[in-house]
Amino acid sequence: MTDHVRSSLGSPHGGTLVDLLVPEQDRDKLTDEARNLPKLTVKERELSDLEMLAVGALSPLTGFQGEDDYRSILQTMHLSNGLAWTIPVTLSVDDEEAKRIGGADAVALTATDGGEPLALLQMSGVFRRDRETEAKSVFGTEDLEHPGVAALHAAGDLCVAGELRVLALPAHDDFVEYRLTPAQTREEFARRGWKTVVGFQTRNPIHRAHEYIQKCALEIVDGLLVHPLVGATKGDDVPAEVRMRCYEALFEGYYPKDRAMVSVFPAAMRYAGPKEAIWHAIARKNYGCTHFIVGRDHAGVGSYYGTYEAQEIFERFEPDELGILPLNFEHSFWCNRCEGMASPKTCPHGEEERVSLSGTKVREMLRAGERPPIEFSRPEVADILIDAMRGRDA
Numbered sequence: 001m002t003d004h005v006r007s008s009l010g011s012p013h014g015g016t017l018v019d020l021l022v023p024e025q026d027r028d029k030l031t032d033e034a035r036n037l038p039k040l041t042v043k044e045r046e047l048s049d050l051e052m053l054a055v056g057a058l059s060p061l062t063g064f065q066g067e068d069d070y071r072s073i074l075q076t077m078h079l080s081n082g083l084a085w086t087i088p089v090t091l092s093v094d095d096e097e098a099k100r101i102g103g104a105d106a107v108a109l110t111a112t113d114g115g116e117p118l119a120l121l122q123m124s125g126v127f128r129r130d131r132e133t134e135a136k137s138v139f140g141t142e143d144l145e146h147p148g149v150a151a152l153h154a155a156g157d158l159c160v161a162g163e164l165r166v167l168a169l170p171a172h173d174d175f176v177e178y179r180l181t182p183a184q185t186r187e188e189f190a191r192r193g194w195k196t197v198v199g200f201q202t203r204n205p206i207h208r209a210h211e212y213i214q215k216c217a218l219e220i221v222d223g224l225l226v227h228p229l230v231g232a233t234k235g236d237d238v239p240a241e242v243r244m245r246c247y248e249a250l251f252e253g254y255y256p257k258d259r260a261m262v263s264v265f266p267a268a269m270r271y272a273g274p275k276e277a278i279w280h281a282i283a284r285k286n287y288g289c290t291h292f293i294v295g296r297d298h299a300g301v302g303s304y305y306g307t308y309e310a311q312e313i314f315e316r317f318e319p320d321e322l323g324i325l326p327l328n329f330e331h332s333f334w335c336n337r338c339e340g341m342a343s344p345k346t347c348p349h350g351e352e353e354r355v356s357l358s359g360t361k362v363r364e365m366l367r368a369g370e371r372p373p374i375e376f377s378r379p380e381v382a383d384i385l386i387d388a389m390r391g392r393d394a
């Protein structure tokens with residue numbers, strides 16, 4: 001393990017923050033060039049990856065990955081150059097598309113059929129996906145019920161690799177003020193004088209338990225970045241725009257403005273559990289975080305992963321390979337005897353003293369227009385969720 005690339009705290013993964021956006025003055029010329037190239041429409045999930053690549057969230061990657069890296073990641077959790085990496089970032093095509101663009105040196109990537117080119121991909125190779133190995137390595141299962149495996153099967157058989165030159169970021173009309181790039185979050189941390197920053201990944205509304213975990217982490221660092229994922233999630237997750245309203249209400253009422261901020265993470269959710277925990281941590285390092293919160297069953301779904309697997313996987317890397325420190329947390333709750341938030345690590349009392357509700361129970365209450373206890377959920381957050389549930393059922 002001595003050939004692994006080392007990484008220092010605070011610097012981007014691999015040492016340099018990637019920026020694939022073509023300089024303003026070259027954009028028109030390249031856009032004209034791109035219009036004459038074969039076009040490839042990028043689907044929603046890979047469009048999120050394109051955006052992540054463009055802004056350097058996936059530094060040091062400079063494009064969609066080729067077969068060497070693909071194989072290396074699946075077999076060793078490292079790029080072919082030895083840098084830690086756990087989930088391949090690929091651009092899928094089917095056989096027909098591959099035939100259509102075959103022989104071209106470059107293709108223009110668009111978000112919609114016949115749309116304006118977003119990026120030029122300098123093709124360096126096309127390879128056949130090894131679905132079985134990929135599913136087992138990334139998701140730990142080949143079960144088609146797993147949303148990540150299902151997405152993998154829906155994607156094309158072939159992958160097109162190559163460096164990207166990005167002409168425009170995918171357009172968004174939501175969360176515009178929250179879409180900070182890694183360069184921008186880094187700048188904001190510096191402006192606030194934060195030297196250590198903990199990142200919190202979330203795809204759920206934040207209840208007291210997660211608020212507690214974030215604030216425990218914040219006690220030992222300078223700043224907190226709540227970084228909700230807003231790319232594709234599975235259909236039964238709470239929609240991003242509802243979640244954002246919850247975060248805003250929570251920040252308004254309960255978070256110190258000079259110590260905490262919200263920005264969005266454009267990635268699509270993989271539900272790859274431990275592998276995604278590492279991938280999420282590396283991306284947050286690129287956004288400038290020095291610490292990363294890993295809860296129980298991070299990025300999990302169903303019962304595919306062990307409760308602590310996403311925490312344990314960090315031990316399989318040398319500490320300076322990742323360059324971001326995981327902060328592991330237990331499930332937390334309000335304890336009536338402790339009269340405060342606690343976890344099994346800090347509270348000696350039994351279940352009967354603890355205010356804990358299952359996800360199903362909480363959804364039931366919200367649907368019935370009932371606020372969960374204030375020890376479980378801030379009333380402002382509960383009200384937003386109640387409203388959203390009503391809207392959905394109506």
Ligand SMILES: [Zn+2]
Binds near residue numbers: 335336342347
């Ligand atoms: Zn207690």
